[in-house]
Amino acid sequence: MSAQKSTDSALLTDTSCGSTSNDGEASTSERRRGLPKALRTLLDTSGLIAVFVLLFAALSLFVPDFLTGRNIVGLLLSVTLIGTIATTMMMVLALGEVDLSVASIVAFAGVVAAMVTSSTGSVAIGVLVGVVAAGAVGAFNGLVVARFGVNSLIATLAAMEFIRGLAYITSGGDAVMITEPGFFDLGSASFLGLTLPVWVMLASFVIFGVLLNQTAFGRNVLATGGNAEASRLAGVNVRRLKIIVFTLQGVVAGIAGILLTSRMGLGDPNTSMGLELAVISACVLGGVSLSGGVASITGVVIGVLIMGCVQNAMGLLNVPTFYQYLVRGGILLLAVLFDRWKQSRR
Amino acid sequence: MSAQKSTDSALLTDTSCGSTSNDGEASTSERRRGLPKALRTLLDTSGLIAVFVLLFAALSLFVPDFLTGRNIVGLLLSVTLIGTIATTMMMVLALGEVDLSVASIVAFAGVVAAMVTSSTGSVAIGVLVGVVAAGAVGAFNGLVVARFGVNSLIATLAAMEFIRGLAYITSGGDAVMITEPGFFDLGSASFLGLTLPVWVMLASFVIFGVLLNQTAFGRNVLATGGNAEASRLAGVNVRRLKIIVFTLQGVVAGIAGILLTSRMGLGDPNTSMGLELAVISACVLGGVSLSGGVASITGVVIGVLIMGCVQNAMGLLNVPTFYQYLVRGGILLLAVLFDRWKQSRR
C-alpha cells in the first residue's frame, strides 16, 4: 500500500499531475529515465547545446571564413583566458560566492612572473613565484570570505582594486619586458596543432569537470552552495572548502595570466580589465546559478564557446564597435531569457 | 507564583541572565531602551558612524586644507554622482537585486539630453526626454527581472553593455556639444552656497530615506528582499514593486547623468565607467546587505561620505595613483571586516 503511494506520487511529480496539458512531455521525461546518466544530463542541458549548435551552424553558413581550420584555431586561442578561468569561477559560483578579482590576479601574476624570470634568469622560478603569488591572493580572498564571513562580492571587489594596485606598484606602472627567451615558449609551445594555452584550457575543463562531478570535494562544493548550513551540520569543513576553492581560483587565474604574459611577451599591469564580468557571463550563460549549488562543466564550455563564437563572428563580419556592444548585451539577455523560458516550460 | 515567574522572565530577557560576563553591556542596552527611536537607530548603526567621525577627525587634523569651507563644498560636489545614485541602488539592493547598468544609464541620459536640447533648443524638453529615456531603461530592467525572473546581475550586465552601445551610437562616439546655454545652469545654479547637484543629492537622501522607512512601499521592498515568496503570499505585488524600484533607479541615474552633463558642459558617452561598482561599494560600506532585506539611509550617507573623504584626502595628500588603488581596496576591506567584527561581538 505504501509502495502504491510512492509510485503514485512519483508519477504526479513527473506528469505535473492532472490536466490534459502536457502528456507528451511527461512520457518523454519518463523515457529519459531509462537512459544512462550522462546522456540524461546532456538532454537536460540540451536547450543550451541546441542553441549553440544552431548558432554554430548559422555562423558557419552565413559568415564567410568562419568555418576554416585557421579561424577555429584562432577562436579557440581567443577564448583560452576566459575559458581557463571560467572553470574555477564555476567552482566559486557553485559555492554561492563570486570572485571579481580574477582580472587583477591575471595582471599581477603576469607582472610578477615576468619580473622574477627576468631577474633570476630562470623561467621555472619565475612561473613558480607567479603562481604562488596568485594562489596567495586567492587564499587571502578565501580566508576573508570564509573566516570572517565577508560577502565575497565585496571582499573580492576590494581585492580587485588592491591587487591591481600591487601590479602597478610591482611593475612601476609600465609593462615589464621579458628578457628570457625560454619564457616565450610557454605560450607558443604547440602540440597537435594546438598551443599550450589551449591545452591548458582543455585540461582545466577536464580537471574541474571531474573535480565537480566525480569527487567528494566537488559534491561538497555544490552542497555548500545549495545550503551552507546544511553542509556544515553534516560535518563538511565549509571554511576549508571555501579557502581551497578560492585558492584554486587564484592559482588558475595566475597560470592563465602567466600564459598570457608569455604570449604577449610582456607583463602588462593594465591587462584584462573587465575580464571578471566576461568570465561570470560565460558561466551564467552556461547555466551556473549565481545563488550557488547549480553548476555543470558542459554548460560552462558551451557558454565560453558561445561568447567566443559571437565575438569572433563579429570580427569577421566587421561589425562596428558600437554595435558589438548591442550584440553582446543582446546575446547575454536572450540566452538567459531562453534559459528561463526553458525552465518554466518544464 | 505565575506572576512572579513572568516578571522574572522579563528581567531575564533583558539582563541576559546569569553569569558575570557582560553586565556592562546589558545595562547599556537597557539604558538605550529609554531613548527615542531615531537616536536608538543611530546607536545601532553607531559603529559605522564612529568610524566615520574618527576618520573625519583624523583627516581634519592631519590633512592640511581638508577642513576648509571650499574643500568641503568640493568634496560634496565630487560625491554627488555616487551619492545620488546610491540612494536608489540602496532600494535595489534592499530588494535583493543589483543594478550594474547605472553607469551606462548616466552616459546615455546625458548624451540624449544634450542632443535633444541642442536640436529642439529647449532645455525642458531635453531634460524630459533624457529622464524618460533613462526611466525606460530602468523599467525594462525591472521588467526583465520581475516578469521573466532573470537574475538581475546578468540582466543589468546585459543592459550595461547594451545601453553603453546605445550611448555610443546616439552620439556617434564623440562628445556631444551643447548649444543651449540654459542647459549649463542646471549644474551650476546655486542656492545657499550649494549647487543644484548637491541639493538633488540631499533631496534624494531625504526622499529615499523617507520612502524606505516611512512608507509601506519601503517596508514592502525590505520584506521582498528578505523573502520574496513570503512577500507575495502576504499580498505584496512583488512584480510591480520590482519594476517600480528599477524604474526609479533609472530615473535617478538619468537625472544624475543629466546634471553631470550640464556640469561638464558636454554629453560624453565614455563617462563614468566603473561607477556601478563604486556606488555598490558605498552602499555596502553603509551596511546594506547584498542578499537583500537590510538597508538604512544613514548607512548609505556615511558610506558615500567615507568614500568621498578618503578620495579627497588622497588628492590633498598627493598619494600616487598606484597607492590609491591599495588605499581604496584596503578601506573597503577594513570597513566590511569592522562591520563583521561588530556584528559578531553583539
Place this chain on the structure above:
Amino acid sequence: MDNAYLRVEGITVEFPGVCALDNISFSANTGEVHALMGENGAGKSTLLKVLSGVNRPSSGALWINDERHVFTNARQALAQGVAIIYQELTLAPNLSVAENLMLGQLPAHAGFIDRRALQLRAMQILKELGEENMNPATKVRELSIGQQQMIEIGRALLRNARIIAFDEPTSSLSIQEIRHLKRIVKRLRDEGRVVLYVTHRMEEVFEMCDAVTVFRDGQHICTHTTMEGLDQDTLVSEMVGRRIEDVYGYRLRPQGEVLLDVDALAGPGVRAPVSFNVRRGEVFGLFGLVGAGRSELMRLVCGADKPATGTVRLDGKVQHFASPGEAIRAGIAMCPEDRKSQGIFPVASVADNLNISCRRFFKRFGFLRNPSREVSNANDYIKQLSIKTPHHRTPISSLSGGNQQKVIIARWLSEEIEVFVMDEPTRGIDVGARRDIYTLLYDLTEHGKSVVVISSDLAEISSICDRIGVMRDGQLVDIVNRDEATPERLLGLALPA
C-alpha cells in the same frame, strides 16, 4: 544515574536579550528514548544545538561516556557519535537523495566518489526508512517536505551514532511515515543508543518514550526517569505552568450563510474539480496524507496559483484572484505551511513581520506609515498570543519556531479577513499555544468569520472542525460531518484504496 551515557551539566546558553538555557543538567541513558518537552521557546532546540556543536554554551559541559566535551563545531560532535535531526531541514536542494544522505561522508577512493557504494548504501538506508521506492538519484528539491524529513533521519542513521536526537520529526511526516519513524526509534533504542526526542505531541511521548525532561523558559523543570504513574495533565501543567483540561476545547457556535463557495476548482496539484463551501462561523477542515494536494487546493482558492477551471465565490460574489494580494483585500488570506520559505521575513523584526499587510490601515497623510500604531498593534498581539520575544524589534529569525508561527497568525488577525486559511497552523506549536490558537479560531468564527484548517494531525482535525473534507491524490473524496468524523473513518478515506 551517574553512570549515564550522556550527562548534560550546568549548560547555559545566552543570546542577545534572551537566556535560552539556564544552568541545565540532566542525564539520559543508553537504551532509552528520552523525551524533551516544553513550550515554544523553552530551549529544546537550543539544547540539541549544544549537543551538535552549533551553539557553544557560555558555561557547562557535556559528559559522554564519562568524558567531558564542549563541542565547538559540528564535526567534533559527529566524531563523538552525536547525530541530530533538526527541526529546520538541512538539505542541499540540488544534490541527489543519495548524496544528501551521505553528505559529509561521501564514500570515495582517493577523493573520487564511489558511485556504486553510494548507490548501494543509499538504497539500503532508504529501505530501512520504508522509502524503498524513492530513486536515490532524484534531486532532493523535487521531494515533498515529508520525504525530505526522512532523508534527514536517514542521514543520522547512516552516521551510526550512539546519541541520536530528533527535533520534532513528526511535524511534517505523513501517517505511514510516522509509523515507520516510530519503528525506527524503537529499533534504535533496542540497539542500545541514546535517543533524545523533542515533540509537542503528547501521545507520542506516552507511546514511545521511557523518560521525559521538561523545560520552561530555559529552566530545567523536572526529569521523570520513568513514565510509570505519569499522566498527561501533570506533564502539560509542568510544561506550561497551568492546567489545561481539554486541549481542543471545542465550542458549539451558530453558523450563518455560505461565505466561501468553491465550485469545480482544478489546477496544478488538484487534478479533479473540487467543490465545497464554508459557512460563516464554521471551521472547515481539510484532511489528507502529505501530498494529497490540500495546500495546492487552497493556494488556488487564495490566488497564489492560477486555477485551470472553476470559480471561487466570496460572500456570493464571483472572484478571480490574480494574486494573493487581491485575495487578501477581498478578505481571504492564507497562513502557509512552510514557515521558513513562505512565511517569515527572516531579517526583519517581529513588528515588521506582523504589520506587513495591515499597515495600509495605519496611514498618516495618506502615504506615510504610522510607526507608533504599528508598534502598539505588534505589542497587542505579542501580549494577546503570548508570543515569546524579547522585543517587537527582535528579528523574527531568532524566535523559536512556534513563536514565529504565532507572529504569522497575528499578521492576518490584524487584517480585515473574512476567511482564514491555515495550513498546518499548529505544526511545531506547544500545547498551551495550541490551546490559544484553537480558542482564537472559535473566537473568530463566533464573530462570523470562516476558517479553513489544513492539518495532518488526525486528533486535531477531528476535534476542532465542524466539517472535514478529505483529500487523496489531488481529489476531494468526501466531506464528513463532525459527528461522523472518527479518526478511523477519516484515515480510511485518506489512504489510497
Place this chain on the structure above:
Amino acid sequence: ANAVQAADADEVKIGFIVKKPEQAWFINEQSAATELGEQEGFEVVRLAGEDGQKVLSAIDNLHSQGAQGFVICPPDVRLGPAIMNRAKQYNMKVVTVDDQFIGSDGKPLADVPHLGMSSYKIGQQVGQAIAEEAKRRGWNLEEVAALRISNNELPTAKARTDGATEVLLQAGLPEANVFDSPQQNTDTGSGFAAATPVLSKNSAFEHWVIYAINEESVLGGVRASEQYGLNADQVIGVGVNGSGAAFAEFSRDKPTGFYGTVAVSSTAHGRESAQNLYQWITTDTKPPANTETSGKLMTRDNWQQVRQELGL
C-alpha cells in the same frame, strides 16, 4: 608569396586595429581609412585591441579573413615583438600609427613603419601654448600654479604631461608650483574629481594652468576651477586631440578657462597610414620608417578654421 599578394591588387584587405575603439580619435582614424579604401578599392576591417589578448585575437581574425596586413595602434608599445611575431607567422605587413612599437631592448622597432606624433612632443606643444598665453596675459610665472592631471598607468598620458611640464619649467615656472592630481579615468568626471582637492589645497594661487592627456580631462579641471570661483581669465587649460569636447567648449557663448587644444588630425593619421600600407602591399614599396606629424594649436578664435584644415 609577396609577389602573389602584390599581383592580387584588386582583392586587398587590410585591418585597422585600435586600442580604444570607443574614442572619437580612433573612430575618426578608422573611418578615414575606410573612406580611403572605398576610393582606392581596398577593404578595411576595423578591429579593436584593448589589450594584448584582444590584439592577438584580432590578428587571428584578420588572418582568417585573408587580410594581407594591418595598421595598428597598440594598447601597449611593448607588445611590438609579440605582435610582429604573430604577423610574421601569418606573413602580414604591419604599420603602426600613433604609438610606435618598442623592442625588448627598449628602443623603437625600426623596421616597422610608423606614422604618428610623439606624445612627448605633443606635450611640449601644449606647454608651449600655455607658456605663450601666460606671457600674453602678462602673468608672472613664479606665481602661477600648474595643475597636472596625470594618469601614470597610461604611458601616453605620462609622456604628454611630462612634455608639457618640461617646457613650462624651462619657461620659468617653479617646480614647486606643479601639482599632480592623479585621475582614475580619462573622462571629464574623473578630471573633475582629481582636480578638486588640489585646487582647494592651494587656494593661495591666483593663476592656474591646466593640462592633461586629453581635452576631456582638462575640461574636468577647468570645471573644477570654475567651482572654486576662478574666472576664465585666471585659468589657462590646454588639451590635446581636437574632438567634440573641445568644439563644444569653443562654441559656448562666453570664453572659459579652456584656452585651447593641440589638435592633431586623426583623419590624416588614419588616411596616411592606410595609404602607406596599401602601397606597400600593392607596389611593394616599404613606407618611411618614421613619419612624424605634429599638432596645431586650436583656440576659440580659430577652431573652425583649424578643424576644416585638419579635416576633423
